Amino acid sequence: MTDTAYDGKGIDDFHRRRILASVKKGISLLDPGKRRLLIFAGILQLSLGLLDLLGIALIGLVAAVAVSGVGLTQIPAPIEDLLDTLRLGNLTVSQISVILALSAVTILIVKTGLSALMARKIMFFLANRQAELSVELARDFLSRPLVVIQKWTTSEATYALGAGASAATVSLLGSGIIIASEVFLFLIVGLGLLLFDPVLTIVAFSLFLCIVLILQRVLGRWSARNAQTMTDARIANLTIVSEALSTYRESTVLNRRDLYVAKFEANALTSARTSALSAYIMEIPKYVLEAALYLGILVLAVVQFLTKDWGAAAATTALFLAAGSRIIPALLRLQGAGISIRNASIQAQPTFFMHDYLAALPNNEISSTARITAEEIHRSIESGYPGFSADIVMENVELRYESAADPAVTNISFSCSAGNSVALVGSTGAGKSTLADLILNVLDPDLGRVLVGGVTPREAILRWPGAISYVPQNVALTIGSVRENVAMGLPRDHIDDQLVWDALRRAHLADFLTQFREGIDTNVGERGFRLSGGQRQRLGIARALYTRPKLLVLDEATSALDSETEQAIIEMLNELESEVTTVTVAHRLATVRRADLLIYLKDGHSIAQGTFEEVRALAPDFDRQAALLGL
Numbered sequence: 001m002t003d004t005a006y007d008g009k010g011i012d013d014f015h016r017r018r019i020l021a022s023v024k025k026g027i028s029l030l031d032p033g034k035r036r037l038l039i040f041a042g043i044l045q046l047s048l049g050l051l052d053l054l055g056i057a058l059i060g061l062v063a064a065v066a067v068s069g070v071g072l073t074q075i076p077a078p079i080e081d082l083l084d085t086l087r088l089g090n091l092t093v094s095q096i097s098v099i100l101a102l103s104a105v106t107i108l109i110v111k112t113g114l115s116a117l118m119a120r121k122i123m124f125f126l127a128n129r130q131a132e133l134s135v136e137l138a139r140d141f142l143s144r145p146l147v148v149i150q151k152w153t154t155s156e157a158t159y160a161l162g163a164g165a166s167a168a169t170v171s172l173l174g175s176g177i178i179i180a181s182e183v184f185l186f187l188i189v190g191l192g193l194l195l196f197d198p199v200l201t202i203v204a205f206s207l208f209l210c211i212v213l214i215l216q217r218v219l220g221r222w223s224a225r226n227a228q229t230m231t232d233a234r235i236a237n238l239t240i241v242s243e244a245l246s247t248y249r250e251s252t253v254l255n256r257r258d259l260y261v262a263k264f265e266a267n268a269l270t271s272a273r274t275s276a277l278s279a280y281i282m283e284i285p286k287y288v289l290e291a292a293l294y295l296g297i298l299v300l301a302v303v304q305f306l307t308k309d310w311g312a313a314a315a316t317t318a319l320f321l322a323a324g325s326r327i328i329p330a331l332l333r334l335q336g337a338g339i340s341i342r343n344a345s346i347q348a349q350p351t352f353f354m355h356d357y358l359a360a361l362p363n364n365e366i367s368s369t370a371r372i373t374a375e376e377i378h379r380s381i382e383s384g385y386p387g388f389s390a391d392i393v394m395e396n397v398e399l400r401y402e403s404a405a406d407p408a409v410t411n412i413s414f415s416c417s418a419g420n421s422v423a424l425v426g427s428t429g430a431g432k433s434t435l436a437d438l439i440l441n442v443l444d445p446d447l448g449r450v451l452v453g454g455v456t457p458r459e460a461i462l463r464w465p466g467a468i469s470y471v472p473q474n475v476a477l478t479i480g481s482v483r484e485n486v487a488m489g490l491p492r493d494h495i496d497d498q499l500v501w502d503a504l505r506r507a508h509l510a511d512f513l514t515q516f517r518e519g520i521d522t523n524v525g526e527r528g529f530r531l532s533g534g535q536r537q538r539l540g541i542a543r544a545l546y547t548r549p550k551l552l553v554l555d556e557a558t559s560a561l562d563s564e565t566e567q568a569i570i571e572m573l574n575e576l577e578s579e580v581t582t583v584t585v586a587h588r589l590a591t592v593r594r595a596d597l598l599i600y601l602k603d604g605h606s607i608a609q610g611t612f613e614e615v616r617a618l619a620p621d622f623d624r625q626a627a628l629l630g631l
């Protein structure tokens with residue numbers, strides 16, 4: 001996401017359209033069935049507003065009846081008609097008041113209860129969608145080529161798949177529903193009051209509408225800018241922590257840890273302050289609206305009592321007070337939701353961006369295939385990969401990294417039959433790792449094709465998981481025991497201890513492990529801090545050997561080993577040779593001297609191919625290097 005990240009620059013021209021677009025986007029990420037369900041739930045939530053209207057009308061009625069009773073005046077004719085229709089005409093004034101009041105309270109409580117219930121249902125519905133969105137996006141993301149993955153930093157991806165997905169569903173759509181139902185309540189109550197006293201209603205509603213719009217405008221922008229700062233600070237802090245941990249040694253020796261702490265401090269402070277500000281912005285409307293209500297009712301009462309008779313004035317005031325007491329909380333929820341939806345539509349941008357970016361890429365076959373299970377992987381390993389042939393063919397392969405002017409590798413062709421060994425040599429940056437990545441399905445070629453056993457590497461990996469293995473130069477260890485690291489990702493009940501020990505023995509790590517009381521249960525610690533560089537590399541080799549692969553790709557896999565251990569590992573690999581195809585990237589030419597096919601690369605071009613001696617004869621550069629090493 002380093003090139004075209006969601007941009008915070010447009011915040012100043014941030015307007016409703018972007019929120020609407022975000023809400024639409026959020027809805028479009030739901031599948032059609034779920035979308036209908038959400039709309040249905042929304043409508044149900046809206047219709048609860050009708051109960052509110054009924055409750056308020058009844059309260060108004062109580063007020064009118066009570067006032068007429070107290071004032072010993074006649075009950076107004078329309079109300080009397082209504083009471084007759086309800087067959088309450090022959091009851092005493094106090095009986096009617098009690099019945100009406102009870103009904104009003106019951107209706108309002110029922111409505112509140114139902115609303116709470118619906119709110120819970122909708123929240124959990126959205127929470128489930130959030131989890132689905134995270135998982136689907138994660139699966140799609142993880143199955144993309146390395147060049148795509150590398151566009152996101154770890155923290156950006158963590159955010160987009162976590163907090164961002166939450167903003168895109170729970171916050172964004174949840175706020176959307178709250179806004180829709182509160183606006184509906186507002187309209188319906190307004191309509192009711194309009195019938196009762198049009199002028200007053202229009203005046204009162206215009207007043208509140210003005211206040212709400214001004215608040216939204218002022219607070220909304222403020223809050224949106226704040227949300228952007230908050231999102232950036234959170235992502236930045238994730239980055240700082242992971243950077244500080246991964247450069248621990250360097251930053252210790254350079255005494256730069258305090259610089260990380262200072263950066264962390266600045267961001268922690270920003271993050272905390274923006275959170276506080278966000279909470280405070282939410283509170284402001286409460287004070288403003290409460291003050292407006294009291295002021296409004298005061299003005300209303302004064303005007304009413306000056307212009308109308310006592311009873312009618314009291315009834316109107318009571319009705320508007322009832323409506324106000326119902327409308328103000330609704331307005332507050334509306335305000336809150338209005339601010340939340342702005343924030344959410346900003347916080348969801350990294351997730352939308354990731355979704356759209358991935359959706360614009362060519363169709364992703366892997367993410368649309370059925371998910372593989374540990375059981376299937378285990379069975380594949382045990383099967384010995386019948387039908388898989390570890391021969392490699394590359395035809396006119398070219399790959400250019402997006403940021404680069406020239407291709408990293410170009411016009412590369414070679415073939416290697418099963419059981420043979422290929423060595424990729426050449427100076428740093430020559431394209432060796434890139435070629436290895438192309439065989440591993442980590443990169444897709446721009447031109448030409450790569451075949452393993454007659455099919456694309458992707459298909460080979462899908463059909464025979466475990467048949468192709470890889471040892472990187474920098475082995476990343478997982479948190480947990482040696483066993484868990486060797487059988488990376490497999491759950492305990494699908495790990496074959498026999499295979500683990502076998503792999504460890506062949507990687508010359510078994511002897512070392514017997515020093516520990518816990519054997520393969522020994523914990524290696526996060527990031528493998530408890531292992532030496534060579535031990536970690538051997539653990540990486542054991543991990544690759546665990547599946548008893550037919551094709552083994554080693555990228556500088558023995559560079560951290562002492563020459564004796566390296567020699568032992570190379571001999572072990574040579575022993576495997578008849579059954580396993582190896583692709584070895586190595587700077588130490590001695591390690592690749594016996595390769596069946598040596599490919600000498602320079603600036604992405606294949607300069608010479610053949611056995612070690614043949615390449616020496618073909619490429620003077622290479623000959624000089626070999627001679628320098630005394631070979």
Ligand SMILES: Nc1ncnc2c1ncn2[C@@H]1O[C@H](COP(=O)(O)OP(=O)(O)OP(=O)(O)O)[C@@H](O)[C@H]1O
Pocket residue numbers: 147150401402403404408426427428429430431432433434435
């Ligand atoms: N992800 C990437 N994005 C952009 N350019 C890259 C990327 N990975 C590698 N390159 C560039 O592609 C070229 C080939 O890189 P590659 O890693 O294949 O070299 P190499 O032969 O393995 O080198 P080394 O011996 O140093 O490991 C280099 O110029 C490198 O800068």
Ligand SMILES: [Mg+2]
Pocket residue numbers: 432433434555
């Ligand atoms: Mg490399």
